[in-house]
Amino acid sequence: MPPGAPVSAAVLAPPTPALAQRLTGVASSPVRELLALLDRPKVISFAGGLPAPELFDLDGVRAAYDAVLWSPNARRALQYAPTEGDRGLRARVAGRMTARGMFSSVDDLLVTSGSQQALTLLATALVDPGAVVLVEDPTYLAALQCFQLAGARVVPVATDGDGMDPDALEEAIRRERPALVYLVPTFANPTGRTMPTERRAEVVALTERHGVWLVEDDPYGELRYRGHDVAPLAAQPGADGHVVHVGSFSKIAAPGLRLGWLRAPSRLLPALTVAKQAADLHTSTIDQAAAAAWFATADVETHLARLRTAYRRRRDAMVDALPAALPAGSAWTEPDGGMFVWVRLPRGVDTAELLPRALAADVAFVPGAAFYAGVPDRATLRLSFTTHTPERIAEGMTRLGTVLSSC
Structure with a gap:
């Protein structure tokens, strides 16, 4: 190139490093993205499968770390x-x-x-x-x-x-x-x-x-x-x-x-x-x-019994609220344990399209499509009941019912 000739941006731009092909087609988790809602205290989130932090055995775990770090084998x-x-x-x-x-x-x-x-x-x-x-x-x-x-x-x-x-x-x-x-x-x-x-x-x-x-x-x-x-x-x-x-x-x-x-x-x-x-x-x-x-x-069995008692009440609060919150023609699971209720709304409803309206009403769920390896059922959604108290769950289900009332 002769001295003084203009240099194009294409000539100056270095090549762009590539990403590995293995990431192609691996979608981001909507659950992880919805965890950011934890910073919004007004939102009642049924999205993340989170244990209840107030039920953590904080004293027991703290004592366990102290025992390790003050033991002869601490190093x-x-x-x-x-x-x-x-x-x-x-x-x-x-x-x-x-x-x-x-x-x-x-x-x-x-x-x-x-x-x-x-x-x-x-x-x-x-x-x-x-x-x-x-x-x-x-x-x-x-x-x-x-x-x-x-x-x-x-x-x-x-x-x-x-x-x-x-x-x-x-x-x-x-x-x-x-x-x-x-x-x-x-x-x-x-x-x-x-x-x-x-x-x-x-x-x-x-x-x-x-x-x-x-x-x-x-x-x-x-x-x-x-x-x-x-x-x-x-x-x-x-x-x-x-x-x-x-x-x-x-x-x-x-x-x-x-x-x-x-x-x-x-x-x-x-x-x-x-x-x-x-x-x-x-x-x-x-x-x-x-x-x-x-x-x-720790008394692990007593701790587990406490978890089961609290989560049972929360599960019951959610299941009891579902008939009033969901539109006619909906179906849902009533789990014997775990953390989740699976809901299917009437055919033709896309829960991903409902999510922005739910967030505007300060309530969150996970649209079901992300859980399918094949053709998704877009009328489905997942609700987690473990994170909130029964009273908070009742309020969240009322908000969700308002959002779903037009379905």
Whole structure:
């Protein structure tokens, strides 16, 4: 270029660095975006699946950290640690899982940075790009994100009031030859449904017969408000060789700890351990030590009973308010536990279009479309009842009813 010649902006502009293609098609979570509403005190949000902060065992957790940091081994709690996790914490978890029918030892478990990391590790170890993952329709939104980010082709399987249909599952397994099947069988997110024992046994048997990994995500299993406990998938006959059970401290202790775990067959654990080493070396040493101390000294069963009592009242307040709040022709679930009620408005209603009007009325929910791997039912929405008192829930449902009155 001759001296003094004009230089175009295109010549001066440097090339733009590219993003990885794996992010293509992985949508942002509307739930995470709606959490910003927590900064607006007037909004009654039924959107986030948040435990009630006033029910956290703050004194017990504070005492647990004090016990760790004032112990002779305090400096060890600030050091690097084994990838598999704190042995004392794994022993506590193994004992609780054994009591629920899943005979477990310390060596069956891997501590993770929240149960979400457990799903990421499983996707890393079991899902190659282009592999098929079968899921309920609808299912947990963050699991969809996780499997999509791994490059999986996520295929929905039909469900009914008892969860995934075994006949539809077997047909999908024969057709798709999946790498794994992912389920939230107890108080499911988003529907609140629970798979009955007979169906659990059938699902475990057919996945075993076809040689398919079965991942059981169970963050809500200890939050039952009525009825009798149902044995986890991992406790069913034939489960030992192919069922992975994923759990979390977020709903029974506090989500800010970011602690979860997975229980996996022995042949799978080495691969998951390597995946975790590559991800973060190990979960926070001090947080694991504090959680172990909390389990050792706190009255965990009394704490859980307190949670169940409070959440039962909140669930009842929401379910009791639904007939007056929803338009004629609506349907909803009445969960036996967990955190969510799933609503379907009359056909033709798009809940995503209703959300701005709801926010203007200072009430929030999650439109249901984001929970579908396939064609979404846009008339659906998810409501979480755990965060607010019964009185606050009643007020929020009144506001929601006003918004929905024109449907």
